[in-house]
Amino acid sequence: MSGPFASLRDYLSHLEAAGGLRRVECAVDKDRELACIARWAMEGTPEEEQYALRFGNVTGYRTPVVVNVYANHARYAEVLDVGVERLLERWAEAMAGPHPPHRVDSAPVFEVCDTEPDLTTLPIPVWTPGRDAGPYLSSAVVITKDPQTGVQNLATYRIQVQSPRRAGVFFGSRLQHGALHHSAWTKLGRPTPVALALGVPPAVHFAAAAKTAPGIDEMTIAGGLTGAPIDVVQARTVDLVVPAQAEYVIEGFIPPAAEQMEGPFGEALGYMNEAAPAPYMDLTCICHRADPIFHGYVQQLPPSDGHIVMEIGVLGPLWYYLTRKLKLKGIRDMAIAPGSAGVAWLIVQIEAGRSAEADSIGRVLARLNFGQKYILLVDEDIDIRDPHTLNWAISARVDPHRDITLIDDVKTWQLDPAVMRRAAGLGVVEPPYICSMAVVNATVRCPVPEISLPSRQLMDKALERWPETRLPPIRPRQRIRRLLNTHGDSG
Known part of the structure; x- marks a missing residue:
């Protein structure tokens, strides 16, 4: 099976069959050990060999936790069924030809719904053990909408578990679209409806990271990335639509103009972000599949799969604006x-x-x-x-x-x-x-000497004879091939 993938679990099955997912079956503490093991796996493995991790024995929980799912650029491109060299063009196509979502009446994510929600029943890790304020949802797709236009927004903000029925919502900036929505609802004197979608289809994760103009529903971009509408379903307790193929949906309201202390948290730039007042949401329900999978980003200090998703969420829209809008x-x-x-x-x-x-x-x-x-x-x-x-x-x-x-x-x-x-x-x-x-x-704008490499002809000949040397196999890097192709007569 190749991408695009309709659900996260479809992609995980594909990854495991291809050898790109490793299972950890020993008992692992989600607050002290899980992020540390994941960090060592990422730090100790070259990017091209990175793999996803599935923790199947999280102490005190039956639900597995998966991390490092979008571990490198090739993995990201595979999700969208394109080569790495076409990623940005695929994004431009998606933004030029978005697909509005498709509403369905029922969804796997509503197989179990609890109107007495308790966040502590989810295996939510501490991502910077010894430093974070507590467990955080690091990969939640936060869904809000403009009260005037009704257009929804998708984004990934950090969400702190503050009590069983309350979660801190850190927008990061009052200019973020979710924060603008919250401000608009607050001016009306009404609470902000919000849904947190966890374990969403990969394209929804990618679209939620996109740097787009206000008023764009990123769910339509997700449809553009996959080439087909994303299935959505009406939320149970808030007036929002959510991805039907998600693993979890957490619903609630952000009270107008109410804040409490949030943080500290290890942020994506690799430093701890200090505690400060931030909005919070009061939960109304938690829904999930009968056998949910919990997904998170080990983001913090670069690199990580979360950084790759962020990176292309910047580059894709930028490429679209440069090549399609500005030409x-x-x-x-x-x-x-x-x-x-x-x-x-x-x-x-x-x-x-x-x-x-x-x-x-x-x-x-x-x-x-x-x-x-x-x-x-x-x-x-x-x-x-x-x-x-x-x-x-x-x-x-x-x-x-x-x-x-x-x-x-x-x-x-x-x-x-x-x-x-x-x-x-x-x-x-x-x-x-x-x-x-x-x-x-750093472009060359004046005559320069030849580069100090043997000629392409001689280098290619040496590569052809490599088996005769009985040296270990090698994988020529793109950097040397590009230089030889551009300066082929050097040497």
């Missing part, structure tokens, strides 16, 4: 640098013959501002997903005085400790916060 020419590909928390370092590959346009392309990207601190522009010979060649390009092709442009007073999100230090100095206590941005032009 900007000269960009061949884009990536987010590993370790930059899914957003901070944007790498842009300029088409061959267009290096002279790199500065103007950089200015356009800076004006769009999808949350980047750095924009790095490179030529086609650079593998934009390889740190070695990226560092080589910066080291050998950049004159800092000439090729780095600093832009001040750029709006940014609040979880960056460097930004928060500046905000504290200015006495700014709420977003939007301000930082600076650097645009680095």
Whole structure:
């Protein structure tokens, strides 16, 4: 079976059959051990060999917990049944041709419904043991709607278990669409209806991470990503529709203008976010499948599968705006640098013959501002997903005085400790916060010597003879192949 997948469990079955899911059957404590084991598995495995983990013996619970499901770019692309090289174009197609969801009358997620909800019955882990305030839903798709237009919004916000029937909702910024919805409901003097969907179809997870304009229902983008409408069903106690194929749906209301302390929590930039007042939701029911699977992101310090979902949630909409809306020419590909928390370092590959346009392309990207601190522009010979060649390009092709442009007073999100230090100095206590941005032009715009590699012909000949050497098998990296293809006559 190949993607797109109608449900998370369909994809997990596919993963396990392909050897991409490992089961942990020993007893594991969800608050002290689970995240630590998952972190070591991620840190100790190359990205291309990453695997999902299924914890089947969580102490005190019968429900299994799965993590690291979207473990690398190939895995993400597989979900959408495309190659990695077509991921951004697939996103542009989805946003240009969204599919409204399909309403159904019944759904697996409503096989069991409890109107006396208790969050402590779910195996919700502590993701930064010894530091977090308690268990958190790290991958919940938070569903709200605009009270005026009725358009729903999907997003992934952190959700803290504060009591059996209460959960803290951290929007991160009052500019987030969910926060805007909550503000609109509060102005009407009414509670905000909210649903938390857990273990949703993969495309719904991906769409919930998308950086889109207000007024767009991300469920339609999820349909665009899969090429078919997503099945949705009316929620039981709130006026919202939810993914029919979810594992869990948690429903409730956020009281108007009410807050309580939330946090601390280990955030996606790799630092602890301090406790502060935040909205909370009072639960009205918890529904789930008869045999639910609990899914979470081990996000915290990069890298993780949550960061990959964040990263493409930035790149996909950005590619759409650049290529479909602005019809900007000269960009061949884009990536987010590993370790930059899914957003901070944007790498842009300029088409061959267009290096002279790199500065103007950089200015356009800076004006769009999808949350980047750095924009790095490179030529086609650079593998934009390889740190070695990226560092080589910066080291050998950049004159800092000439090729780095600093832009001040750029709006940014609040979880960056460097930004928060500046905000504290200015006495700014709420977003939007301000930082600076650097645009680095690492394209070649003058004659340069040949690169110091043997010619492609000789390198290919050596590769053909590799079996004769009786050395261990090798997998040539894309970075060297790209350089040889671009500078084939060198050496």
